[in-house]
Amino acid sequence: MKRGCAALLTVLAVAGCFSTQGVRAQTLVLKNFTLIDGSGAPPQPGSAVVIDSGGHIEWVGATARLKAPEGAKLTDLAGKYVMPGLIDAHVHLGLVHGLKQDVDFYTTDLVHEQLKTYAAYGITSVLVLGTDKDLIFDIRSAQHAARPELARVFTAGQGLVYKGSYGGVPKLNQPVATAQEARDAVDSQARKGVDLIKLWIDDEFGTLPVRMPPDISQAIIDQAHKHHLKAVAHVFYLDNAKTLVNQGVDALAHSVRDKPVDQDLLRNMKQHGTWQLAETLSREASFTYTKLPFLDDSFFDRSLPPQVLQDLASPQRVAQLQAAPNFARYAPAFETAMSNTSREVQAGVPYGMGTDSGPSGRFAGYFAHWELQLMVRAGLTPLQVLTAATGGNANFIGAKDLGTIAPHKWADLVVLDRDPLADIRNTRSIHAVYVAGREIPTIWQLCLGRPANDCKGGPDGP
Numbered sequence: 317m318k319r320g321c322a323a324l325l326t327v328l329a330v331a332g333c334f335s336t337q338g339v340r341a342q343t344l345v346l347k348n349f350t351l352i353d354g355s356g357a358p359p360q361p362g363s364a365v366v367i368d369s370g371g372h373i374e375w376v377g378a379t380a381r382l383k384a385p386e387g388a389k390l391t392d393l394a395g396k397y398v399m400p401g402l403i404d405a406h407v408h409l410g411l412v413h414g415l416k417q418d419v420d421f422y423t424t425d426l427v428h429e430q431l432k433t434y435a436a437y438g439i440t441s442v443l444v445l446g447t448d449k450d451l452i453f454d455i456r457s458a459q460h461a462a463r464p465e466l467a468r469v470f471t472a473g474q475g476l477v478y479k480g481s482y483g484g485v486p487k488l489n490q491p492v493a494t495a496q497e498a499r500d501a502v503d504s505q506a507r508k509g510v511d512l513i514k515l516w517i518d519d520e521f522g523t524l525p526v527r528m529p530p531d532i533s534q535a536i537i538d539q540a541h542k543h544h545l546k547a548v549a550h551v552f553y554l555d556n557a558k559t560l561v562n563q564g565v566d567a568l569a570h571s572v573r574d575k576p577v578d579q580d581l582l583r584n585m586k587q588h589g590t591w592q593l594a595e596t597l598s599r600e601a602s603f604t605y606t607k608l609p610f611l612d613d614s615f616f617d618r619s620l621p622p623q624v625l626q627d628l629a630s631p632q633r634v635a636q637l638q639a640a641p642n643f644a645r646y647a648p649a650f651e652t653a654m655s656n657t658s659r660e661v662q663a664g665v666p667y668g669m670g671t672d673s674g675p676s677g678r679f680a681g682y683f684a685h686w687e688l689q690l691m692v693r694a695g696l697t698p699l700q701v702l703t704a705a706t707g708g709n710a711n712f713i714g715a716k717d718l719g720t721i722a723p724h725k726w727a728d729l730v731v732l733d734r735d736p737l738a739d740i741r742n743t744r745s746i747h748a749v750y751v752a753g754r755e756i757p758t759i760w761q762l763c764l765g766r767p768a769n770d771c772k773g774g775p776d777g778p
Contacts, residue, residue: 344389344391345384345391346391347379347391349393350362351376351398351399352399353376354706356707364382367753371753372727373726376722393747397734397735398721398730398732399721400707401435401438401718403442403709403719404434404669404673404684405443405669405713406594406670406673407442407670407672407673408674409422409426409448409674410426410449411674411675414621415676419488422449428455434681434684435466436619436681436757436758436759437680439467441468441710443709444472444674445475445550445670445672446483447485448474456471463753465751468718470511470713471511472511475515476489476492476498476501476502477515477516477528478493478517483515483516494532495532495535498539499535503539510545512545512547512548512566513547515533515549517560518551518552523641527556530563533563533565537560541564547564548566548567548568552572553572554574558580561588561590565590567592568590569672570594570599573650577659582660585663586663586664586665590666591665591667591712592667593667593668594670595653595669595687595691596670597691598678599673600649600650600653601690603650604646606637607633610686611625611628611629615759616679616682618765618766619679619680619682619764622765622766654690657695658695658696661694662695666712669684669688685741688705689740689741692740698740701740726752728750730748730749731749746759746760
């Protein structure tokens with residue numbers, strides 16, 4: 317009984333960063349906008365949506381057919397574009413302070429701060445792939461107990477790493493050495509209530525002695541499925557991707573980057589229904605720079621303190637990155653990821669959108685918008701990309717109440733000033749963000765990294 321009370325008190329304490337339904341909550345009506353509903357359907361001009369007092373979509377349709385409930389708050393969005401909140405299906409939380417990375421930084425306050433950043437950028441849900449401390453479950457429970465004002469979180473808890481191989485975070489992910497240890501580790505994560513299971517197969521360009529063997533990955537995948545959980549794998553190499561797909565893995569968390577994907581892999585991914593859940597093109601692109609090309613972009617720098625921006629541009633950091641032993645390998649890996657993304661989409665492989673944001677040098681929120689742009693560069697249409705990042709990701713995660721703008725779903729919405737289907741970069745023209753029907757500050761309003769009087773300009777520039 318004491319343990320149960322303690323858990324309840326923890327959830328209630330975490331819920332302090334979330335809003336409960338007050339007596340003054342009212343129905344909200346948005347009208348006269350162009351709807352991009354997240355299903356892949358063509359845009360619908362002259363649309364309207366009714367959001368009930370609990371934050372769910374009550375009705376959506378043509379403004380001409382709108383019957384606004386009595387007492388509703390009406391907002392005219394003439395000339396605007398409304399789409400579901402974006403979902404980033406590959407992030408890591410709570411690991412970095414400034415540019416320093418350590419799992420000891422992981423606290424509820426830091427996780428909340430980063431979820432606030434994601435939401436301000438219009439990313440209203442994230443999937444954390446395998447590097448969470450257990451306090452993430454209290455944060456997730458608090459979001460279920462009240463209407464959140466931060467990005468919603470889904471988690472893989474602590475992902476599985478093979479002893480001596482690549483993956484995870486020191487002091488957090490405990491490596492496994494046998495199939496039985498792997499099954500036991502999956503059981504442990506399932507008891508905690510993870511949303512899925514993550515595993516890593518890589519050797520960091522051959523600098524580590526081993527990759528996870530097939531008998532270990534098979535044990536993980538099979539045990540995950542016994543718990544009715546999907547298994548998502550970090551991969552780099554084509555041969556590992558082929559093995560995993562044949563073993564029944566549900567999704568790949570990165571593109572194959574050592575070789576072009578071949579017809580054998582494409583055929584098997586389609587046959588098994590294996591998702592390319594996250595291409596992480598922004599991750600691969602970021603590794604090719606010694607100095608990121610958008611340090612003076614106001615859409616980027618509003619989320620970072622001036623000192624971090626200075627550190628990113630410092631000659632010492634540029635020299636350090638240039639001297640990294642694998643630096644010359646990053647550009648070819650990025651180009652391979654780009655071409656493999658195109659091949660998979662053309663072949664009909666199901667896909668989502670994810671960035672691998674969160675580790676040092678990969679930034680919450682901004683990287684999702686960069687990812688969308690790179691996916692378009694890889695050959696997808698803006699509508700395909702936005703559908704992947706909304707309805708597609710929600711479908712894979714199993715979030716039936718998210719991802720599309722339809723009755724009974726949560727009103728997690730992004731309002732844009734300009735048409736993202738005409739130019740995917742227009743996802744940056746954020747006019748408003750709603751989480752559970754409640755408007756929250758956007759990145760243009762928050763300017764998270766610095767004092768308000770140091771923030772100028774907006775989506776149209778200073």
